[in-house]
Amino acid sequence: MGKRFQGEFEQIVLLALARVGEGAYAVSIHDEILKTAGRTVSIPAVYVTLSRLEKKGLVTSKMGAPSAQPGGRARRCFELSRSGVDSIRGSRQLLDRMWAGLELAK
Numbered sequence: 001m002g003k004r005f006q007g008e009f010e011q012i013v014l015l016a017l018a019r020v021g022e023g024a025y026a027v028s029i030h031d032e033i034l035k036t037a038g039r040t041v042s043i044p045a046v047y048v049t050l051s052r053l054e055k056k057g058l059v060t061s062k063m064g065a066p067s068a069q070p071g072g073r074a075r076r077c078f079e080l081s082r083s084g085v086d087s088i089r090g091s092r093q094l095l096d097r098m099w100a101g102l103e104l105a106k
Contacts, residue, residue: 009049017084022079050078
């Protein structure tokens with residue numbers, strides 16, 4: 001298998017980004033992880049992971065418009081790249097193959 005699969009937290013961040021969709025930024029991704037995965041993570045961990053995923057070419061980012069609040073700052077918005085989509089699909093396919101036909105004793 002020539003593909004490299006991401007670690008668990010990187011996969012969770014990629015999936016949360018996919019769930020949030022357009023306009024996703026670190027805090028909205030963090031909130032999605034908390035809501036959907038029920039996993040408490042720090043916002044800095046999400047920022048660091050997004051940066052690492054961008055260096056790997058799995059996500060892209062651009063600066064969005066400033067928030068509507070007085071003195072609001074622009075947010076860095078993220079989206080999955082084609083490679084990012086391929087990565088999470090590949091991870092799912094791998095796990096599905098590994099689970100196929102497996103029965104665990106209770």
